[in-house]
Every structure is written in structure tokens, then in C-alpha cells.
Amino acid sequence: MESMQGTMKPKGEGLGRFAGIMLVMTLVLLFLPSVAFLQAPARAYCVVVHVENPIRTIPRKKLKRIFTGKIRYWPDHRKILPIYLEGEHITDFAEDVGLSRSDLQQRWVRLSLQGVTEPPRRFERTEDALLFLVAHPAAIGIFPAPLPETPQALKQIPVEP
Numbered sequence: 001m002e003s004m005q006g007t008m009k010p011k012g013e014g015l016g017r018f019a020g021i022m023l024v025m026t027l028v029l030l031f032l033p034s035v036a037f038l039q040a041p042a043r044a045y046c047v048v049v050h051v052e053n054p055i056r057t058i059p060r061k062k063l064k065r066i067f068t069g070k071i072r073y074w075p076d077h078r079k080i081l082p083i084y085l086e087g088e089h090i091t092d093f094a095e096d097v098g099l100s101r102s103d104l105q106q107r108w109v110r111l112s113l114q115g116v117t118e119p120p121r122r123f124e125r126t127e128d129a130l131l132f133l134v135a136h137p138a139a140i141g142i143f144p145a146p147l148p149e150t151p152q153a154l155k156q157i158p159v160e161p
Contacts, residue, residue, distance in 0.1 A: 044092035046145040046156050048130075050137035058140075059160045064097035066140060067104070067120055069111045074138060081139035082120035085129045089144040096159070130154065 047058060053074070065071040067082050074080055084090060094104040108119035123129035126143070133139045134153045150156060 043096060043145055043159065045089040045096070046143050046147050047159055048133060048141045048143055048147065048150060048154050048156050050133060050139065051153055051155050052137040055157060057158045057160050060097055063159060067097070067142070068107045069117045069119070072117050078138040081136050083123060083129055083132055083139055084120050084142040085123050085126055085144065087144050090142065093142050
């Protein structure tokens with residue numbers, strides 16, 4: 001009988017390994033959802049500029065400042081011409097930059113009344129807005145995403161967090 005006792009594991013040793021595996025799995029499952037937040041959320045809007053515009057991406061704060069009249073000129077001193085296509089994506093844009101849609105529209109009314117700068121130009125039709133961007137290299141536009149096709153003279157740029 002003594003030889004059998006030498007091969008038996010002490011009680012609880014196997015349970016310790018199982019508990020360690022369970023702890024690791026629990027931690028992975030707890031932190032997995034937080035990793036999903038590190039990915040950029042899909043936006044309901046996209047930003048379009050002329051290919052002559054050297055910017056490749058635009059920070060969200062800068063986009064907000066452009067569309068609220070706080071930034072009016074590109075680094076090369078050309079006047080920025082913000083435009084937008086009317087639609088529900090404007091609500092998502094406003095929320096993404098930390099405003100409600102009504103706050104954004106009130107700021108646009110104030111810009112108009114103050115006469116310091118023009119509010120963003122509004123378009124009803126995608127084609128008209130895209131044609132405006134093609135004709136005005138200093139323009140920047142907000143469109144619903146995904147925008148199926150853009151003319152070769154235009155490019156979509158990602159919004160940085």
C-alpha cells in the first residue's frame with residue numbers, strides 16, 4: 001500500500017490549477033468588452049475634402065471648431081468653406097463633437113446674425129454638394145456614411161478621436 005500512497009497527489013492540488021485557469025478566464029472576459037471601446041466607433045457621417053487639400057485626417061476638435069466658425073482659415077491662409085448635406089447624419093455629427101443638433105444649429109444662426117463669418121452652407125442633394133466641393137478646393141463637407149462614390153477630385157478623410 002505504501003507504493004500507492006506515493007503516486008497519489010495531495011488533496012486540493014488539482015483544484016488550485018483549475019482555480020488559476022478560472023481566474024485568468026474571468027479576467028479576460030471582464031476586460032474583453034473594454035478592449036472593444038478602444039476601436040473607433042462607426043460614424044454615421046463622413047468628411048470629404050478636395051484632393052488638393054493636404055490634410056489626410058482631421059481631429060474631432062478641429063472639425064467642431066471649423067463647423068462652429070472658430071477656425072476660418074486653413075494653414076495656407078485659404079478661407080475654409082464648410083458645407084453639409086442635410087440629413088440625420090448631422091445629429092450624429094453634432095453628438096460626436098459634443099453638441100446637440102439644436103445647439104449646433106443655434107451656433108449657425110448666431111454666426112449668420114453676427115456677420116463675422118458665414119455658417120456652413122446647406123445642400124439638399126448629394127450631387128450639388130459634391131459639385132460644390134469639386135469647384136472649391138478650400139471647402140470641407142459633412143456627408144452621410146458610407147458615401148458610395150466620390151468624384152476623383154475629392155477624398156474622404158478619417159476623423160481622429
